[in-house]
Every structure is written in C-alpha cells, then in structure tokens.
Amino acid sequence: MGHIQITPSILNADLANLAGEVARIGSADWVHVDVMDNHFVPNLTLGLPVVESLAKSTALPMDAHLMIADPDRWAPAYAEAGCGSVTFHVEAAAAPVRLAREIRAQGARASMALKPATPIEPYEDLLAELDMLLIMTVEPGFGGQKFLDLCLPKIRRARALMDKHGVETWLQVDGGVSLETIERCAEAGADVFVAGSAVYSAADPDRMVAELKAKAEAASAR
Numbered sequence: 001m002g003h004i005q006i007t008p009s010i011l012n013a014d015l016a017n018l019a020g021e022v023a024r025i026g027s028a029d030w031v032h033v034d035v036m037d038n039h040f041v042p043n044l045t046l047g048l049p050v051v052e053s054l055a056k057s058t059a060l061p062m063d064a065h066l067m068i069a070d071p072d073r074w075a076p077a078y079a080e081a082g083c084g085s086v087t088f089h090v091e092a093a094a095a096p097v098r099l100a101r102e103i104r105a106q107g108a109r110a111s112m113a114l115k116p117a118t119p120i121e122p123y124e125d126l127l128a129e130l131d132m133l134l135i136m137t138v139e140p141g142f143g144g145q146k147f148l149d150l151c152l153p154k155i156r157r158a159r160a161l162m163d164k165h166g167v168e169t170w171l172q173v174d175g176g177v178s179l180e181t182i183e184r185c186a187e188a189g190a191d192v193f194v195a196g197s198a199v200y201s202a203a204d205p206d207r208m209v210a211e212l213k214a215k216a217e218a219a220s221a222r
C-alpha cells in the first residue's frame, strides 16, 4: 500500500477562478480534474485546453479523471499536456492495456477507473499495467452525491488482489468521500482519496485536506 494521499476535486469549486481555487489547497498531494463529455456521463465540464492551462498555473501535479467516450483517442494527450496521472474508464476503453502503455510512454502514471457496478475480477491481470486503480464510490457525473457503501467490498477485494500480485498500484476512491466516510475507505484498503464538496464547502479547504489525511492515516494504521 502506498502512503495516504488526498486529491481534491475542483468540480464543485469556482470554475471561473480555477487557479485561485487550486491555490487554496496547497497541502494537497494532487489536483483532481473531472473531465466530462456529456456522452460517457450526463454532464459537461472542461477539456484539454483548460487542463493544459491549469497544469501550467500550479506546482501541484494534476490527476485527470476522464469520464469521456473514446479515451483511447484522448487520454495520451492529457499526459502530454502535463498531467502527472491520467485515469480512463474501463467501460469506455476499447484497448485498456494499449492505452495504459501509451499513457506511461508519455511519462504519466496510468490509471483505470471502475464504475460502481463494474467488477474488479475480470481485470486482475491488468493490475501490473496500472499505476493506480480508481474505484468510483458514486455513479460518475456529478459532485456532491452520497457515498455508496456497496462499493466497500470491491475496495477490499481489489486490495487483496494487489497484495496477491505484489503490485505497487495505488488504490483511489472517488465520490462522497468526507470526514464521515473516509475511514471506511481507508480501512478497506484505499490509499488515494478524492474529495470534492467536502473540501470546497469547508471554510478552510486546506485545513480540511489535512483533517481528511489525518483520519485516513489513522484508519489505515488500524
């Protein structure tokens, strides 16, 4: 298991002031950027030119979460645009192994996401190709949704498969992560935590990042 990392999602931040919003989370490990295309998910956010500008405007590494159709076409470009980690959805990818290799070849960490109803078991042999596995804990598309406890057994099974194969793959959770739910995720074996509304609805977002991290660290040590 990697060390505990917090990657705030800017989805519910002030999108007219992205650089300023990212400056409010200086102690975060990554900035999580949700790219939605209104095809793979019923929502539209931002795309490559905005991500490229944002990557230049902050010292924090960018964690791009691509909720788009045809990631095979687009994901390597996000790595080229300066994202340190690029996540594609396996439900949308035509050739996930080739895509993960292309992302790595561009110098970024390759990550694959699973929606709540997508099982991990068919992808067991892909884990070594991935730097991170993202287990969604809400249906992708919107911030501020309620955490789905039904995803916890999958997090445990994914962690067990990673241990079995001895891989260094990080295990990220995304959706409804808060001070109330983060311990459950950490106890189940997650080590990278996306938090959107929990961070940006807090009076002091950077302090919330620290509080989330402390809770996850304590829970993962148990």
Ligand SMILES: O=C(CO)[C@@H](O)[C@H](O)COP(=O)(O)O
Pocket (backbone or CB within 6 Å): 009, 011, 012, 032, 034, 065, 067, 138, 139, 140, 141, 142, 143, 144, 145, 174, 175, 176, 177, 194, 195, 196, 197, 198
């Ligand atoms: O990918 C997504 C939603 O599809 C997430 O990154 C959310 O945007 C996180 O927001 P909260 O659920 O933490 O409010």
Ligand SMILES: [Fe+2]
Pocket (backbone or CB within 6 Å): 009, 032, 033, 034, 065, 174, 194
């Ligand atoms: Fe996300």
